[in-house]
Amino acid sequence: MIDLLAQVQLHNRSGGGASCVADNGFCPGWIVDNFTDRYVDPFFQHVYLTVVSVAIGFAIAFALALLAHRRRWLIGPITQVTGILYTLPSLAVFFLLLPITGRGNTTAIIALVAYSLLIIFRNLMTGLDNVPEEAKDAGRGMGLTDRQLLWRVELPLALPEIMAGLRIASTTVVGLATLAFFAGAGGLGEQIFADINFKSNVVTAGGLAVLLAAALDGLFLLTQWLATPWMRARSA
Amino acid sequence: MSDAATLEFRSVTKRYPGQREPAVEGLSLTVPAGEICVLVGPSGCGKTTAMRMVNRMTEITEGDILLDGKSVRERRPAELRRDIGYAIQQIGLFPHMSVADNIATVPRLLGWDKARIGRRVGELLELVSLDPETRDRYPAQLSGGQRQRVGVARALAVDPPLMLMDEPFGAIDPINRERLQNEFLRLQSEIRKTIVFVTHDIDEAIKMGDRIAVMRQGGKLAQYATPAELLMFPEGRFVEDFVGADRALKRLALQRVRDVDLWKAPLVRVGEPVRDARGKVSDSDLEYPLLVDGDGRPVGWLSEKGLRGERVERELRSGPEPIVDLDDVLRDALSDLLQNETQYGPVVNARGEVTGVLSIEVLGHALRADPESVPSGADALFPAT
Numbered sequence: 001m002i003d004l005l006a007q008v009q010l011h012n013r014s015g016g017g018a019s020c021v022a023d024n025g026f027c028p029g030w031i032v033d034n035f036t037d038r039y040v041d042p043f044f045q046h047v048y049l050t051v052v053s054v055a056i057g058f059a060i061a062f063a064l065a066l067l068a069h070r071r072r073w074l075i076g077p078i079t080q081v082t083g084i085l086y087t088l089p090s091l092a093v094f095f096l097l098l099p100i101t102g103r104g105n106t107t108a109i110i111a112l113v114a115y116s117l118l119i120i121f122r123n124l125m126t127g128l129d130n131v132p133e134e135a136k137d138a139g140r141g142m143g144l145t146d147r148q149l150l151w152r153v154e155l156p157l158a159l160p161e162i163m164a165g166l167r168i169a170s171t172t173v174v175g176l177a178t179l180a181f182f183a184g185a186g187g188l189g190e191q192i193f194a195d196i197n198f199k200s201n202v203v204t205a206g207g208l209a210v211l212l213a214a215a216l217d218g219l220f221l222l223t224q225w226l227a228t229p230w231m232r233a234r235s236a
Numbered sequence: 237m238s239d240a241a242t243l244e245f246r247s248v249t250k251r252y253p254g255q256r257e258p259a260v261e262g263l264s265l266t267v268p269a270g271e272i273c274v275l276v277g278p279s280g281c282g283k284t285t286a287m288r289m290v291n292r293m294t295e296i297t298e299g300d301i302l303l304d305g306k307s308v309r310e311r312r313p314a315e316l317r318r319d320i321g322y323a324i325q326q327i328g329l330f331p332h333m334s335v336a337d338n339i340a341t342v343p344r345l346l347g348w349d350k351a352r353i354g355r356r357v358g359e360l361l362e363l364v365s366l367d368p369e370t371r372d373r374y375p376a377q378l379s380g381g382q383r384q385r386v387g388v389a390r391a392l393a394v395d396p397p398l399m400l401m402d403e404p405f406g407a408i409d410p411i412n413r414e415r416l417q418n419e420f421l422r423l424q425s426e427i428r429k430t431i432v433f434v435t436h437d438i439d440e441a442i443k444m445g446d447r448i449a450v451m452r453q454g455g456k457l458a459q460y461a462t463p464a465e466l467l468m469f470p471e472g473r474f475v476e477d478f479v480g481a482d483r484a485l486k487r488l489a490l491q492r493v494r495d496v497d498l499w500k501a502p503l504v505r506v507g508e509p510v511r512d513a514r515g516k517v518s519d520s521d522l523e524y525p526l527l528v529d530g531d532g533r534p535v536g537w538l539s540e541k542g543l544r545g546e547r548v549e550r551e552l553r554s555g556p557e558p559i560v561d562l563d564d565v566l567r568d569a570l571s572d573l574l575q576n577e578t579q580y581g582p583v584v585n586a587r588g589e590v591t592g593v594l595s596i597e598v599l600g601h602a603l604r605a606d607p608e609s610v611p612s613g614a615d616a617l618f619p620a621t
Contacts, residue, residue: 138330144345233373
């Protein structure tokens with residue numbers, strides 16, 4: 001623990017607006033001067049951690065959902081296992097994994113993926129279960145194979161719920177990834193804790209995290225809007 | 237694909253595991269090519285199960301179903317189903333696909349090229365009387381009736397020789413249902429498909445069916461007959477009750493005025509010699525001559541006063557009402573007679589000229605007619621002529 005906290009070193013607060021910095025105010029001048037050096041790399045590391053975790057989480061949850069869609073008895077066990085992974089505190093998972101996977105991205109991503117599985121899986125299942133029975137019956141009755149029915153009818157119709165799952169998962173993973181530096185994976189969290197008493201620092205790093213969450217959320221929303229023209233047609 | 241197929245059930249039985257009673261038991265019947273066979277019965281009689289075994293949406297336990305003499309069990313379900321039109325009560329349009337994409341479902345599965353699919357969608361929209369503008373709409377933007385038409389167009393997309401329809405008009409309000417039924421019969425008079433049509437409504441069965449299979453609890457066939465036969469000679473209490481106490485009236489609904497032997501009308505015109513007029517009356521079944529105008533349209537029943545002189549004069553004892561149209565169904569014509577408290581009414585053709593007289597006696601005679609002579613299904617509404 002001591003070893004881990006040791007990495008949270010104090011940065012020296014150099015740069016413009018010296019008096020503002022000394023007063024621990026909100027200093028735009030200081031932020032502008034330090035932005036490139038202090039925040040750009042952690043920000044992209046944070047994006048990397050989030051996107052890779054959600055992508056892997058989606059891939060695994062998708063495979064699990066397809067499996068459970070065909071073999072309904074698997075829904076219970078899968079929900080329970082992913083549920084346990086979801087409730088485990090991420091910090092605890094980081095420490096549990098350290099002896100096995102060591103410090104770095106891998107450890108952080110494993111923990112974040114484990115966390116996102118339940119959210120994405122549950123939304124996938126809800127989406128597939130909400131596909132109208134008569135649409136499935138008509139599809140089968142017209143000669144669609146199970147696979148064709150899945151890709152042409154069930155998944156497109158489940159898209160709104162699937163996207164909702166991805167939005168929740170991505171925004172929460174952005175938040176959790178602020179702890180990834182405990183696993184030695186950096187990110188905006190490292191920046192926040194590097195000088196947690198300095199308002200300008202915390203506001204900038206924290207603000208970037210919020211911005212990232214909002215941007216990802218908006219991106220998924222836009223994708224969904226583009227991919228589901230039939231939902232818009234309803235009101236037209 | 238071919239025009240229409242012959243469908244044969246050969247002692248088909250369906251048993252679900254864990255259920256003592258079979259859902260369908262030993263069902264045997266043949267549907268000739270181009271005819272509508274209605275499976276009708278109370279809920280739980282196995283009519284839908286019987287239909288779903290045809291395209292193997294439900295697997296056959298015992299027996300066989302032959303399509304043009306070929307067993308459906310020998311074919312892969314998905315391929316078999318692409319050759320059989322399928323329309324269900326809730327229609328089951330894909331909400332995420334436009335009307336055109338919905339209709340194109342089976343053509344795409346069969347790998348048709350884009351241009352051919354586009355042409356076919358256009359043809360089908362016209363066939364089911366849908367505005368070409370609906371092509372790019374989504375199902376949620378359509379009315380119930382329009383959705384139903386898209387469902388029928390989709391089932392007809394690759395011109396299948398057989399169509400399965402499970403209560404296709406079940407979710408439509410009564411007024412639109414009547415319209416869609418008539419439209420569908422008009423369509424059928426053009427396309428002449430073999431159709432298996434499931435309903436719980438005996439009136440719909442009588443209207444739509446060339447043949448009706450009445451099914452009862454336990455999946456047993458109670459009677460398989462033409463609508464007229466069914467109404468005239470119901471076999472057993474169950475069918476009798478199911479067909480209803482008003483089966484004579486239902487039979488009258490199957491026939492049109494043009495289908496029965498009308499009385500010859502003693503038609504007279506003003507100014508005609510009275511001797512000729514009296515001669516016409518004595519030749520006919522009626523007591524009074526019917527006065528018509530120069531174009532042969534009915535004016536009214538002449539009274540004795542009009543026949544007193546040398547020439548016929550315009551002296552009416554009553555108006556011509558009710559005037560019955562050749563295309564009216566007998567039930568409506570009977571209702572007109574009853575409403576006007578009269579025994580007979582002049583029958584006119586499309587130009588309004590009197591072609592005969594319909595009387596209560598004529599209607600009674602029609603009820604005793606040979607069921608073979610009573611048309612059914614699409615033939616009744618849209619004769620081949």
